[in-house]
Amino acid sequence: MSAVIENVSVRYGARAALSKVSACFAAGAVTGIVGPNGAGKTTLLRAVLGLQPLAGGSIRILNKPLAEWPREELARTVAYLPQGGEAKWPMLAEDVAMLGRLPHRAAFAAPQAADRLAVREALARCDAAAFAHRRTDELSAGERARVLFARALATGAPILLADEPAAFLDPAHQLRLMELLREEARRGAAVAVTLHDLPLAARHCDEIVVLHEGRVAADGVPATALSDEALAEVFGIAALRVRDPEGGRDMLASFRRI
Amino acid sequence: MDDTVSFLRAKSVGDVHRARVTLVLVALALVFACWSFLLGPSELSPRALFVGLFDGQGAAGIIAQQIRLPRAALALVVGAALGGSGAALQGLFCNPLASPDVTGVTSTAGLGAVLALYFGFAAASALALPAFAIAGALAAAGILYLLSRSGAGVVALILAGVAIASFATALTALALSFSANPYAMSEMVLWMMGSLKDRTLNDLAFALPLTVAGLVLLLTAARGLDALTLGEDAARSLGVDVAGVRGRVIVGVALATGAATAAAGAVAFVGLVVPHLLRPFCGYQPARLILPSALGGTVLVTAADVAVRLIAPDGQLLLGVVTAMLGAPFFLWLILRMRGKP
Numbered sequence: 001m002s003a004v005i006e007n008v009s010v011r012y013g014a015r016a017a018l019s020k021v022s023a024c025f026a027a028g029a030v031t032g033i034v035g036p037n038g039a040g041k042t043t044l045l046r047a048v049l050g051l052q053p054l055a056g057g058s059i060r061i062l063n064k065p066l067a068e069w070p071r072e073e074l075a076r077t078v079a080y081l082p083q084g085g086e087a088k089w090p091m092l093a094e095d096v097a098m099l100g101r102l103p104h105r106a107a108f109a110a111p112q113a114a115d116r117l118a119v120r121e122a123l124a125r126c127d128a129a130a131f132a133h134r135r136t137d138e139l140s141a142g143e144r145a146r147v148l149f150a151r152a153l154a155t156g157a158p159i160l161l162a163d164e165p166a167a168f169l170d171p172a173h174q175l176r177l178m179e180l181l182r183e184e185a186r187r188g189a190a191v192a193v194t195l196h197d198l199p200l201a202a203r204h205c206d207e208i209v210v211l212h213e214g215r216v217a218a219d220g221v222p223a224t225a226l227s228d229e230a231l232a233e234v235f236g237i238a239a240l241r242v243r244d245p246e247g248g249r250d251m252l253a254s255f256r257r258i
Numbered sequence: 259m260d261d262t263v264s265f266l267r268a269k270s271v272g273d274v275h276r277a278r279v280t281l282v283l284v285a286l287a288l289v290f291a292c293w294s295f296l297l298g299p300s301e302l303s304p305r306a307l308f309v310g311l312f313d314g315q316g317a318a319g320i321i322a323q324q325i326r327l328p329r330a331a332l333a334l335v336v337g338a339a340l341g342g343s344g345a346a347l348q349g350l351f352c353n354p355l356a357s358p359d360v361t362g363v364t365s366t367a368g369l370g371a372v373l374a375l376y377f378g379f380a381a382a383s384a385l386a387l388p389a390f391a392i393a394g395a396l397a398a399a400g401i402l403y404l405l406s407r408s409g410a411g412v413v414a415l416i417l418a419g420v421a422i423a424s425f426a427t428a429l430t431a432l433a434l435s436f437s438a439n440p441y442a443m444s445e446m447v448l449w450m451m452g453s454l455k456d457r458t459l460n461d462l463a464f465a466l467p468l469t470v471a472g473l474v475l476l477l478t479a480a481r482g483l484d485a486l487t488l489g490e491d492a493a494r495s496l497g498v499d500v501a502g503v504r505g506r507v508i509v510g511v512a513l514a515t516g517a518a519t520a521a522a523g524a525v526a527f528v529g530l531v532v533p534h535l536l537r538p539f540c541g542y543q544p545a546r547l548i549l550p551s552a553l554g555g556t557v558l559v560t561a562a563d564v565a566v567r568l569i570a571p572d573g574q575l576l577l578g579v580v581t582a583m584l585g586a587p588f589f590l591w592l593i594l595r596m597r598g599k600p
Contacts, residue, residue, distance in 0.1 A: 051494055075497030082488070082489055085492060091542045102485055102497065108477075155496075
């Protein structure tokens with residue numbers, strides 16, 4: 001297991017953001033984290049990154065307690081794509097992607113051949129090589145999202161955490177994004193992604209963790225985690241399920257409120 | 259494959275542009291520094307001045323070493339301090355309106371310098387003047403930093419900067435009117451507008467090392483500023499010590515701006531205009547911008563100081579008047595262009 005989260009609790013003042021959450025992010029798998037707004041999805045990712053002080057529980061990254069990781073080494077091991085991320089200056093796409101190499105670069109050193117290669121590969125994998133020399137403010141939202149994703153991939157970390165990467169993307173770009181996450185997993189990375197889109201999560205994730213008010217309401221393979229009971233209890237919805245004509249797993253087609 | 263090899267060898271587009279613009283700025287800075295050195299009321303040949311600069315003999319030697327050199331060198335130092343500080347502050351706040359003067363840092367540094375001068379601390383110790391100026395700069399930068407930490411938006415920060423600047427200017431005026439100095443009014447104008455007239459090697463002796471120290475501190479924070487363009491969480495996930503970066507920028511800006519202001523008064527708009535003009539040539543990347551901005555600052559201040567003496571050889575025109583004349587319309591244009599953007 002690449003990341004093991006055990007009984008983790010996080011408090012914001014008096015409010016419990018996470019209560020005794022346990023989960024695993026396995027190498028080679030895409031783990032989806034779903035839940036209503038305010039369920040603690042982002043807090044969970046921030047906890048795994050060591051950005052969030054824990055009120056209880058423990059997190060192990062590659063079998064070593066999180067607290068024992070030196071900052072730079074952890075940065076090379078866990079890559080993070082924050083929600084709605086955007087470069088605040090209109091930097092060039094290749095320069096944005098190069099930021100993902102910061103944990104690999106010695107202080108004041110210019111980018112090395114290995115850095116350039118990683119950036120080039122990451123941009124190519126995200127179909128962003130064509131606008132490597134363009135400014136990010138001249139790109140469409142979908143192109144910009146791909147550049148930022150390439151930035152996270154350029155780190156080459158064995159664990160990738162992506163917070164709502166599918167938000168604000170059109171359906172084609174959403175699907176492409178899920179493919180990219182899948183490719184990362186196939187290359188051996190542990191991928192954890194928070195998603196609002198339940199059909200997307202059900203279709204493209206190997207494991208799903210359903211968070212509800214800071215607790216794990218259900219987890220397991222999509223069919224188990226997104227059962228009728230879990231959907232009703234956590235989201236207050238009932239799902240219409242459709243058999244995949246191509247023989248894959250059942251799909252969530254539509255919802256109605258209960 | 260050839261394509262891959264050329265990509266791996268090639269510098270990024272931003273680095274190539276930056277290298278070119280850096281060369282041009284170095285050349286311009288040298289030209290204006292020489293011009294500034296050769297410009298003055300005494301009619302000495304360039305040859306006599308350069309000889310005097312190195313052997314220090316006779317009138318030419320004294321003029322070259324004691325009058326021309328400090329003025330030309332201080333223009334370079336002050337410009338580098340303000341340009342570099344502006345680039346770093348804009349990077350820290352992720353905002354092109356942040357600069358030492360707009361945020362009130364130069365005004366509070368000027369207040370510190372006036373307090374040190376007119377209440378006798380500067381007479382007691384040569385380091386009191388820059389120390390007070392740096393303390394003043396640190397106060398303003400610290401207040402803005404705390405405001406930005408508490409979630410204040412850009413408008414709030416700019417307004418706070420205006421308030422801090424007005425308050426510091428008022429206190430400067432108050433301090434000067436209480437001091438037993440018959441020239442208080444003209445001195446006050448000197449501090450608020452900035453001038454390089456009648457500077458000595460003593461001014462250079464503190465301004466140069468402090469500015470260099472401040473700029474080095476800013477350069478160590480440069481990479482962190484790049485990471486901060488992705489937001490605080492992303493920067494921390496890239497292994498950046500965000501609090502350390504902020505602290506280094508605040509202290510570096512206070513050192514450089516404080517020293518520059520102690521030497522030349524509050525020179526306006528350099529820290530605002532220069533980084534903004536050079537940013538497109540640096541691929542809009544904060545780390546790449548700091549050194550070219552420092553160079554651009556030296557060019558602007560040295561050129562303005564030459565212009566001051568060409569326009570009014572009697573020495574009545576102040577340096578800040580020229581930089582403000584160039585900078586203020588530009589600031590308005592910047593605000594107009596930023597309309598509607600958060």
